[in-house]
Amino acid sequence: MTDIKPPVPAISLKDFESRKDEITKELLEAAETAGFFTLVDHGISIEEINDQFALSREYFNLPHEVKAKIPHDIRNNNGWEYKSQIRPSTGQADQKESFWLQHDSKWPSDEDLPNFRAGTKKFMSKCEGISEKILACFSVGLGFSEDHLIKAMDVTAPDNLTQLRLIHYMASENAAGTWRAGNHTDVGCLTLLFQRDGEDGLEICPGRESHTDHAIGDTFTPLPAKTGPIVVNIGDMLMAWSDDRLKANFHRVRAKDTGKSPDRYSIAYFNTGRKNVVMQGPLKKYPPITCGDYFLGKTKSQFGHNFKKNQVNPTVGTV
Structure with missing residues (x-):
């Protein structure tokens, strides 16, 4: 397998309505090949991105016992997890901690973390606006009505599964060449990823043909971290929904080859189809399935080892 040619494109959202x-066309071309692209002129300022990263750092700097007040819940995939996500590709836990959030999930109190909830919800709303533009373009490109995917991911609906994830990869002295996050694809439809200058590590590998394909190829290409541009990638759910036309390709976060790997912070906004929405591609390549069923199956493969530990017995209805 060869490197991505051309490189992951940067797509401007400037004058969106007149350039839709x-x-x-640009989005579809990128999604059908690399499965990754970056967005510029998207409407979130560098100052706003830095403010959200500051809130994220404040959260992760809290004592473990404070963060543990909202533990990760396998039933809804919200809450704080610490080195608990095991990738099927490695059989090992990712070397990171993260905090999953939805608008109506449990939030740290203002006493523990002043302004966190208000600031983060404002940032999430910005992500929603950008996501709706991209989803509208993909809906039309796939032959659906323009609002098809937007309605399917309506964050105001009680069965919505869309989430924001704050991520912290801890610094390491002896992790050279290892995986801070193992090879994986994303579960949902569309991921918006925010990174910070100098905190590199993300690598991508194109070439996947089916949303059930576990082959990952052998060539990973680094995607440098920059504050400002948003890295966007297709998830498994949208790949299936598009009859495998849009590619959810493998990616990972790799430690530096030499020396100390510094802390890395990233923020991911995962657009995911609502639990009760039935998804099926325009060509009906795959049988219809609810987004909730699809999401639960994928989540169990990554966090299923925590089911017994958390003493829960998840069913489709609890996602």
Whole structure:
């Protein structure tokens, strides 16, 4: 397998309404090949991104016992987890901690973390606006009505599964060349990823043909971290929903080859189809399935080892 050619494209959302057809064409081309692209002129300022990263750092700097007040719950995939996500590709836990959030999930109190909830919800709303533009373009490109995917991921609906994830990869002295996050694809439809200058590690590998394909190829290409541009990638759910036309390709976060690997912070906004929405591609390549069923199956493969530990017995209805 060869490197991505051309490189992961940067797509501008400037003058979106008047350039919608042009932007749709660019998005589809990127999604059908690399499965990754970056967004510029998207409407979130560098100051706003830095403010959210500051809130994230404040959260992760809290004592473990404070963060543990909202533990990760396998039933809804919300809450704080610490080195508990095991990738099937490695059989080992990712070397990170993260905090999963939805608008109506449990939040740290203002006493523990002042301004965190208000600031983070404002940031999530910005992500929602950008996501709706991209989802509208993909809906049209796939032959659906323009609002098809937007309605399917309506964050105001009680069965919505869309989430924000704050991520902290801890610094390590002896992790050279290892995986801070093992090879994986994303579960949902569309991921918006925010990174910070100099905190590299993300690598991508194109070439997947089916949303059930576990082959990952052998060539990973680094995608440098920059504050400002948003890295966007297709998830398994949208790959299936598009009859495998849009590619959810493998990626990982790799430690530096030499020396100390510094702390890395990232923020991911996962657009995911609502639990009760039935998904099926325009060509009906796969049988219809609810997004909730699809999501639960994928989540169990990554966090299923925690089921017994958390003393829960998840069913489709609890996602």
